[in-house]
Amino acid sequence: MATLTLERPTTPRPLNRPRRRGRTLAGRIALYVTLAIAAAAIMLPFVWMVISSLKTNNQVFSIPIQWIPDPVVWENYLDIWTKSDMATWLRNTLILSVTVTCLQVLTGSFAAYGFAKTRFPGRDVLFLAYIGTIAVPWQAYMIPQFILMSRLGLNNTLWAIIALQAFSAFGVFLMKQYYESIPDELCEAARIDGLTEYGIWRRIVFPLSGPAIATLVLLTFVNTWNDYLGPLIYLRSPEIWTIQIGLKSFVSQYNAEYALIMTGSVISVLPIALIFLLGQRYFVQGIATAGLKG
Template identity: 40%
Template sequence: MHRSTVMKRISIHTLLIIGSFIMVLPFIWMIITSLKTFNESMIVPPTILPETMEWGNYIKVFTQMDYLKYFSNTFFMTVGRTVGQLFLCSMAAYAFARLKFPLKNLLFILIIAVLMVPSQIVLIPTFAVMRTFGWIDTFYALIVPGVFSAFGVFLLRQFFMTIPRELDEAAKIDGCSFFGIYWRIILPLSRPALVALAIFTALASWNDFLYPLIMTNSDNMRVLSVGIANFQGQYKTDYPLLMAGSVLSAMPMILVFLFLQRYFIQGIALTGSKG
C-alpha cells in the first residue's frame, strides 16, 4: 500500500473520530449532569465530573412525575403511528410504483409537494378538525393524523421501483392478485426500507413535543417530552433532574437504532437508486 493512501486513510479516520466525539459529547454531558447535585450543576465554571454520583436523580424522575404513565402514552402513540405508516404508506407506494392509473404522476407530485409545507402551518387546521371530531385529549388526536406521511410514500416507492418487475409478472401467471403481489412479494423483499421508515417514524413520534402539547389538556394524556419539560421552571430549573429524565427518555430509541442499524443503513443506501 502506497504511503499516500495510508496517510489519506489516517486523515479520514481522524476526521471521523473527531466528528463522532463532537456528536456524542452532548449526550455524555447530559449523563454527567444527571449524576450531579443541583448545586454542582449551577457552579460557574462548570465541573466536569461530580464529586459523588447522585443516582437518586433517576429515582426522583419516577417520584416527582408520573413517568410510567407518560412512557406508556408515548409508547402507544409511537407504535400506532409507526404501524399506520408502514401499512398505509407501503400500500400507496406500491400503487405509485407498480400500478397504472390516470394522473398517477400528478398525484405523486402533489404528495411530494406536502414535504415543502412546514408542519407548524397545518397545526391550527389540524387542531380545528380534531376539536370538531371531539378527539382533543385522546389517543385518536395523537395517532390518527400521523399514520400517513409523504416522506414514507416517497421512501418506499423509490425502494419498490428497484425490485424487478419480472417477479410481478411471474406472480400474475400463477394467479396472484395485486394485493397478493404486494403482500407476498413486495413487502418481504422490502424489509430494509420498511425498517428505515419505522425508525424514522418512531424517532419523530417519540421526540414529538409541540403537537402533543397542543392536542392534550390533561396530565393523564401527557407524553414524555411534555412531561419532562415540566421540570424546566420559570425561575429555577433542576438541571440534574431534567437531564436524568432526558436520559431515560432517549434510551429506548438508542437501543432500537443499535439493534436495527444494519437494516436502517441498508434501506437508506438502496432507496433512491432508481427513479
C-alpha cells in the same frame, strides 16, 4: 523502394506504488481522525448530560466542569419516578410512537406499491401532487386540522395525534423508491399465477423491503417520540401527556433540580438511542438503496 521500419516497443514506466500506498494510508488516517473528532464533538453534549444526571445539583454547572461525579448519585434515577409522573408519560409516548409507526409503515408501503408496481391514469401526476405536500409547512394547515379534530371530538385524546400522523408522504416516497429496485418480473409472474395485487404486496414486495421498512420505522418512531408541538396543541389533560410535554412541566415545577432534569432527559433519549443502535445497519442500507432502480 520504401522500407518498413519496426519501432521498438516502449516499456511502460513502473508506477510508484509504494508512494501511492503511503499517500492513501495517510489520507485514510486523516479521514479517520477527522471522523473521530467530529463524532466526539457530537457525543460530548450527550455524555455531559449522562454524567450530570449522576451528580448533585451544585455540581451540574460547576466551573471547571467535573467530568467524574463525586459522589455518584444513583438516587436521581429513583427520585425522578417519585417526583414526576414519568411512567404515565413514557406509556403514552410509547403508545403513540408504536401505533403511528405501524400505521405509517402499513399505509406508506401499500400506497407506494400502487405508485411503483401498478399502472393507472394520472399515476405520476397524483404521486407528484402527493409528494408536493412535503413542501407545505405544518403551520400552514395547523388551524384547519385543529378545527377538524375539534368537530370530530378527538381533541384532548391520543386519537387526534394518531389520526393526523397515520399517513406520511415521505414514507410513501421512501418506500416507492425502494420498490422500484425490485424487478417487475416478480410481480408479473405472480399475476400470471393468479395472485391479487394485495397478495403480491403482502407475499412478495413487502417481505423484500426490509431495509426500507427499518428506515421508515426508525425515522417515524424518532419523530413521533420527539414531537412536542402536536401533543402541546391536542393533549391538555396531564394523564395523556407525552414525555416531551411532561418534561417541560417538570422543568417548570423543579427548575432548580438540575440533576433530576438531566436524569429525565437521559430517560427520554435512551429508547431512541437503543432503537438506533439496534437498527443502524438496516437504516444505512435502506438509505443507500432507496434511490436505486432496477
